[in-house]
Amino acid sequence: MTRLRLVAGLVVVALAIAVALAVGCRGREGGEQESAQVVDMELMAFLSEARALHHQANLKEESNDLPGAAAAMKRLVGARRPHEGTTTPEVEEVLADAYARLAELELRQGALDAAASSIKAGLAHAPAPTYFRGHLIEVEGLIEEARAAGLADAGKPEDAARARERAIELLEEVVRIQDQVIQRSLAARDGGAVEAPR
Amino acid sequence: MSDRESRPPRGPSAPIGSASERDELDAPPTAEEALAAARLRDALEDPSAAAGGAADALELVASLRAAWSPGALDPGAHAEMLDDLPTSEEELALAAELREALDGAGARPEIVVALRAAHRPTPLADVEHRALVDRALALAGPREDAAPAGGSVVALRPRARTMRLAVVSATTVLALAASVVVWLTTAGPHDAAPLARARSTQPLFGAPFKPGEASARIDRIAMARASDYRDNRFAKWGVR
Numbered sequence: 476m477t478r479l480r481l482v483a484g485l486v487v488v489a490l491a492i493a494v495a496l497a498v499g500c501r502g503r504e505g506g507e508q509e510s511a512q513v514v515d516m517e518l519m520a521f522l523s524e525a526r527a528l529h530h531q532a533n534l535k536e537e538s539n540d541l542p543g544a545a546a547a548m549k550r551l552v553g554a555r556r557p558h559e560g561t562t563t564p565e566v567e568e569v570l571a572d573a574y575a576r577l578a579e580l581e582l583r584q585g586a587l588d589a590a591a592s593s594i595k596a597g598l599a600h601a602p603a604p605t606y607f608r609g610h611l612i613e614v615e616g617l618i619e620e621a622r623a624a625g626l627a628d629a630g631k632p633e634d635a636a637r638a639r640e641r642a643i644e645l646l647e648e649v650v651r652i653q654d655q656v657i658q659r660s661l662a663a664r665d666g667g668a669v670e671a672p673r
Numbered sequence: 674m675s676d677r678e679s680r681p682p683r684g685p686s687a688p689i690g691s692a693s694e695r696d697e698l699d700a701p702p703t704a705e706e707a708l709a710a711a712r713l714r715d716a717l718e719d720p721s722a723a724a725g726g727a728a729d730a731l732e733l734v735a736s737l738r739a740a741w742s743p744g745a746l747d748p749g750a751h752a753e754m755l756d757d758l759p760t761s762e763e764e765l766a767l768a769a770e771l772r773e774a775l776d777g778a779g780a781r782p783e784i785v786v787a788l789r790a791a792h793r794p795t796p797l798a799d800v801e802h803r804a805l806v807d808r809a810l811a812l813a814g815p816r817e818d819a820a821p822a823g824g825s826v827v828a829l830r831p832r833a834r835t836m837r838l839a840v841v842s843a844t845t846v847l848a849l850a851a852s853v854v855v856w857l858t859t860a861g862p863h864d865a866a867p868l869a870r871a872r873s874t875q876p877l878f879g880a881p882f883k884p885g886e887a888s889a890r891i892d893r894i895a896m897a898r899a900s901d902y903r904d905n906r907f908a909k910w911g912v913r
Contacts, residue, residue: 492850511870514901518871522895529888564873565898569891576887605875610882653881660876 517557518565525551525569532576541584548577552596571601571611578614582621590618609652616645868908869901 512518528551535543551573556566574597581590594615601608619642626635702710716734746754774785781789797805874894882890 490846490850492847511872513868513870514898514905516902519895519899519902522891522898526888526891526895529891533888563871565871565894568874569894572882572887572890575882579884579887605873606878606882607875613882656875656881660879663876 512558512561512563515557518563521554521557521566522569524554525573528554529573529576532580536580541580545577545580545584548573548580552577567600568605568607571597571607573597574600575607575611575614578611578618582614582618587618587622587625591615594618604652604655606653606656609649609656612645612652613649616642616649618642619645868905874898 528547532544532547535541535547552570556570557563574593578590578593578597581587581593594611597611598608601611619638623635623638623642626632626638713734716731717737771785774781775789874897877893877897878890
C-alpha cells in the first residue's frame with residue numbers, strides 16, 4: 476500500500492512537471508501572438524457596419540441633413556462590438572473616429588456642449604498618441620474656438636479670451652501629437668516594420 | 674452323468690442360437706439337480722442341519738446370506754478377518770483415547786489437531802493466528818534487514834526494492850513527460866500558416882487626418898482588413 480502510494484505520488488509529480496513545462500513552452504512561444512484577436516468575421520461585420528453608417532452620414536450631409544448624419548454616427552458608436560470583453564484595436568480606432576465625426580456634426584449644428592461630450596467619449600477609445608487622438612483633440616480645439624467666438628458675440632470678452640486660450644492649447648497639443656506620430660511612423664517605416672498605406 | 678453335463682460349456686455372452694438350445698434350457702431339472710437344490714434349501718433354512726452334509730455348502734450359505742441381507746459381524750470374527758486390528762489392551766486403550774479426543778471439545782494433543790486440520794481444515798482463531806505471527810516475527814530478529822537467527826522468516830529488504838521501483842517509475846514517467854513536452858512544443862503552430870491579427874490601423878495613414886475624410890478613412894480600414902480576412906480564410910483552408 477505504501478509502495479503504491481509512493482508510485483502514485485511520483486506519477487502525479489512527474490505529470491505536473493510535464494504539464495507545467497509544456498504550458499510554459501507554449502506560452503513563451505506564442506504568448507504575444509495569441510493575445511491579439513485574429514481578423515475574423517465578427518470584426519469584418521463591425522467594420523462593414525461602420526462603413527455603411529459613415530456613407531449614410533455622407534448622404535445625409537450632402538442633403539444638408541446634419542441631424543440625420545449625426546444620428547448615423549450615434550448608431551455607430553452605440554453598435555454592438557465584436558468580441559465583447561476584449562479590446563480590438565480596429566474597433567477602438569473606428570469608434571474614436573466616429574466620435575470625432577459626431578462632434579464635428581454637433582459643432583456644425585452649434586451644439587458645443589454635446590460636441591465636447593462626444594470628444595470626451597472618443598478620447599477614451601484613443602488613449603495613446605495616434606492620428607485618431609490627434610484628430611479628436613483637433614476637433615476639441617475647434618469647439619473651443621467656436622465657443623470663444625460665441626462668447627465674444629455674447630459680449631463676454633473675458634470668457635471668450637479663456638476659451639480662445641484653451642483652443643490654442645488644444646491645437647498646440649495636436650501639433651505635438653501629430654509630430655510625434657509622424658516621427659514614429661517614419662522610424663517604423665525606415666525599419667521596415669510598418670504596414671504601407673493603401 | 675446326464676446328457677447336459679457331457680455337452681461343452683457355453684460362455685455367458687454366447688448367444689442362444691437354435692430352437693433346440695432354447696428347448697434344452699427350459700427342460701425339467703435332472704434328479705441330481707433337484708437333490709442339490711433341496712440340500713441348499715435345507716441349509717438356508719437351518720444351517721446347522723447342513724453340517725453333516727457339506728462344509729462347502731455352509732460356506733456358500735453364509736456368503737449368500739451376507740450378500741442378500743448383511744448383518745453386523747461379531748468382534749471376534751472381525752478380529753480374525755483383519756490382521757492389523759489392534760487387539761492388545763494397550764492398542765485398544767490408545768484407540769479409545771484418540772476417538773475421544775477427536776469427538777471431544779477440550780484441549781487436544783498436537784497430533785489430533787494436525788490430523789483434523791489435514792482432514793478437514795478450518796480457519797485459525799484470531800488468537801492462534803496472532804500467536805503464530807508473533808512467534809515468526811520473534812524468530813526473524815529485531816531488525817528488518819537482519820537475517821533470522823534460526824527461524825523460517827526471511828527479510829525481503831523492502832526499502833531497497835521500493836527505491837528501485839521508485840527510480841524506475843520516475844524515470845519512465847519523466848521520459849513520458851519529456852516526450853509530451855516535445856510533442857506539444859513542436860507540433861501545431863509551426864505547421865500552420867500565420868493568420869493576420871487585429872492591430873492598429875494607424876500605419877494605413879501617412880498623414881494627419883483632414884476634415885471631411887472620415888468616410889474615406891473607414892473605407893481604407895475596411896478594405897485593408899477585408900484583405901486580411903480573405904487571407905486568413907485562405908490560410909485556414911490551406912491555400913496560400
